[in-house]
Amino acid sequence: MSVLKRRIILKVLEAKFINSFSLRVAVWLHNFSYKLISRLAVLENNGLHPKHRIMNYHQFFVNNVGKDDVILDIGCGCGAVTFDLAQKAKKVIGIDLSEENIKIAKEKFCTPNIEYMVGDATQYLPGQEFDVIVLSNVLEHIEDRVEFLRKIKKLARKFLIRVPMITRDWLSVYKKEKGFEY
Numbered sequence: 001m002s003v004l005k006r007r008i009i010l011k012v013l014e015a016k017f018i019n020s021f022s023l024r025v026a027v028w029l030h031n032f033s034y035k036l037i038s039r040l041a042v043l044e045n046n047g048l049h050p051k052h053r054i055m056n057y058h059q060f061f062v063n064n065v066g067k068d069d070v071i072l073d074i075g076c077g078c079g080a081v082t083f084d085l086a087q088k089a090k091k092v093i094g095i096d097l098s099e100e101n102i103k104i105a106k107e108k109f110c111t112p113n114i115e116y117m118v119g120d121a122t123q124y125l126p127g128q129e130f131d132v133i134v135l136s137n138v139l140e141h142i143e144d145r146v147e148f149l150r151k152i153k154k155l156a157r158k159f160l161i162r163v164p165m166i167t168r169d170w171l172s173v174y175k176k177e178k179g180f181e182y
Helices: 003-044 051-055 058-063 080-086 099-108 145-155 170-178
Strands: 070-074 091-096 114-118 130-136 156-162
Touching: 003 170, 058 080, 058 156, 070 080, 080 091, 080 099, 080 114, 080 130, 091 099, 099 114, 130 145, 145 156
Parallel strands: 070 091, 070 130, 091 114, 130 156
Antiparallel strands: none
């Protein structure tokens, strides 16, 4: 192989490495800035992520529960959806992995018909049946979703599930395709 061909091949390989490296750095920066913006927006909005207000998805949950319903809100976060559900339902139990989230929920989003608990719903759930189980922006964080859904299907007659639709944003789909966090 000639020296010129070797140089050309090395330049191509270098360019691919640089492009691949640059892409990885850019995606990392995007993920970092997205998380930073999210955290800053929560601070600016008094502890509540602006997606609750902007997307107004709470109404879907509220519209699909009854006044006599006992609800389990799995992955309740800071309790915003739990609180809105409790305005209509008989009782709502919110469970979340984060002690900090439950602390915020108890401070900001508490009524007599709400009970909050810290726990991993994939490992432990309250020993009772519910009229409705809510999974709002949580199912996508559970590793073995199918097994989890099988496990909880006997606990309620109705499930209200919301997951983000990554196909509405080309960058999320592209990140998934490339094997990046999306």
